[in-house]
Amino acid sequence: MLSKKTKYGLKALTYLASQSKGEPVQISEIASHENISQKFLESILLTLRNTGFLGSKKGKGGGYYLLKDPGEIPMTTVIRVLEGPIAMVPCVSLNFYEKCDDCPDENKCAVHKLMLQVRDSVLEVYRNNTLADLISE
Amino acid sequence: MLSKKTKYGLKALTYLASQSKGEPVQISEIASHENISQKFLESILLTLRNTGFLGSKKGKGGGYYLLKDPGEIPMTTVIRVLEGPIAMVPCVSLNFYEKCDDCPDENKCAVHKLMLQVRDSVLEVYRNNTLADLISE
DNA sequence: TTTTATCCTATCGGTTTTATAGAGTAATCA
DNA sequence: TGATTACTCTATAAAACCGATAGGATAAAA
Structure with missing residues (x-):
């Protein structure tokens, strides 16, 4: 069985991929749009960042964004x-x-x-x- | 990840399939030959029996055997x-x-x-x- | 220096998995 | 008939894993 971690992670990645490239998207936006517990998603995005898939930006206007082209x-x-x-x-x-x-x-x-x-x-x-x-x- | 239940069950089935057909094989023989905890294997064989894959025979000379052709x-x-x-x-x-x-x-x-x-x-x-x-x- | 939002660690309840214990039942053989 | 053998069934428990939450630390922006 696929874990929710993977499921949520994939959904978050595709959501980011469908946004304008390089623009940081906030956790809360992803969470509410994809119906995911925000705190849980937080930890998932963190591992995706630490493994080189995502970049992040702190502070106002911050968020996560894809580092590579979805393709x-x-x-x-x-x-x-x-x-x-x-x-x-x-x-x-x-x-x-x-x-x-x-x-x-x-x-x-x-x-x-x-x-x-x-x-x-x-x-x-x-x-x-x-x-x-x-x-x- | 494949559960040990499935792994052991598959091993037991192939062991039975490699034996002469219809001859009951004792749990203990399968367990020792395939390095499986006997008690755990017991419960696995039971579900395979209750789901129509295996037949069983009690008493001396008893054991489990395949009900169908392996093919x-x-x-x-x-x-x-x-x-x-x-x-x-x-x-x-x-x-x-x-x-x-x-x-x-x-x-x-x-x-x-x-x-x-x-x-x-x-x-x-x-x-x-x-x-x-x-x-x- | 206040606000915003990511970063990080710890924890916790629940479920599933793996395994064990032990009593019960049925078949065989002497 | 009685002893032995071996399957049947239920109960239990330790361990691992999962999903989620809490709370504070850190860094960037206004």
Whole structure:
């Protein structure tokens, strides 16, 4: 199940992408427009800022804004930051690989075999979608 | 992330599928062979039995066995029973649909748009894999 | 120097997950 | 019949995670 953090984060990003570029948008505006708890959104935007997706400006007229063009933000990077690994088990993860405690041989493991396919399949979707692709015109 | 319940359940199913058909296999044998807590596995096998995947036999020489041919058990059905909905958000789920509280219009929602693609993509993987496909020869 | 709005940390209640304990039931075999 | 075996079921609990909130610190602008 997708976490609300990711869901809200994505909504906030698309909202920012649909605004005039570089113009700071306040948390409160995003929160009310997308029906998100403001305080919760605050922490999400903070991690998006600390991971290089957003810039921020303090004080009056401040807010958050996209640092890159929406077309240059693939979903792979967004999802990894907000949701974590794309793979459903660590033993098939590209960026967060971890061996299973059980499982003497990954190549004979049914779960491994299946989840490898799922990972590749999901990865392709995320690679084919940038933030720009998700904005409804 | 895939739950251990699903992981263990899949492993148990493939173990059963690799055994001679119809022969009951004891919980303890599966548990030790696949490095699973026996008591936990017990409850998993029970749900697989109650959902029509496994049959059981009590008493000496008893155990669990597959009710169908491994080639006739698609992953879609297994995953839905063990893990729940395949979709990552209820608003794109085929079997567990639910409208989002926020989100006035699904068709304009970025999350919806993206997760619809993910669902279709994952669904195709699950549809193309039966239990038989996961057994390593 | 006051206002505005982001930044940061801590915490908290609730839910889910993973696992264990133990009593109960049914089948087999001697 | 009686003992053994092994599944059945319920209850419980520790741990982890999630979603949300509180409150103060910091920095920019007016």
